[in-house]
Amino acid sequence: MAEKKEYRIKVQGQFVPVTEEVYLTYYRMKRRELHLEEKDARHGVFYYSALDTKEINGEDAIPDLTSPHxxxxxxxxxxxxxxxxxxxxxxxxxxxxxxxxxxxxxxxxxxxxxxxxxxxxxxxxxxxxxxxxxxxxxx
Structure with a gap:
């Protein structure tokens, strides 16, 4: 008899056993996320979170044009x-x-x-x- 394949995904640094359905859904989602990031990179999309440091949040660098000076x-x-x-x-x-x-x-x-x-x-x-x-x- 064929062995039943075990599916695992990495959660907080540890591999957790999951069902085949959960495994496939998780990796489709990860692939979709990677695809969208690649698409953004091709189109020159910039995220303010790229400016994040330990001291400041990158979004704080965005000027608030709606509130009065x-x-x-x-x-x-x-x-x-x-x-x-x-x-x-x-x-x-x-x-x-x-x-x-x-x-x-x-x-x-x-x-x-x-x-x-x-x-x-x-x-x-x-x-x-x-x-x-x-x-x-x-x-």
Whole structure:
């Protein structure tokens, strides 16, 4: 009678007996993995994991283009603080108009209907206030 062939695969440095089905599946998977690596090499695919060292992960070298730069965050904060100070220098009526138009997102027409002031007057006031704010911001 023919001897039954033993199938083994290497797991963590030791050979482990497995069934023929597991053995064939494992080596097909290994061959497929090798094929994909060869294909990547032919097409010039580069993996950041190739940059891994004991100290750093190669993926840490990838710049994050989606998050804002620290400099931009600081500049935005400084500009917001300055705008806050400049808004405080406006009269109460001017502050209310800017708050209504820009912070409550109401249109000039809506403000005109609510206050009974002509839309053109609202517009002219807004332009004048924004020009004043611009000058204050430049100082």
């Amino acid at each position: 620290v400099e931009d965050i600081v500049m935005d904060k400084l500009l917001a603080e300055k705008l806050h100070k400049c808004l405080a220098e406006l009269t109460k009526e001017e502050q209310e108009l800017i708050f209504t138009l820009f912070f409550q997102n109401k249109s000039e027409h809506q403000v005109s209907r609510e206050t009974g002031i002509a839309q053109k007057t609202i517009h002219n006031r807004k332009v004048r206030i924004l020009a004043r704010l611009k000058k204050l911001m430049e100082i």
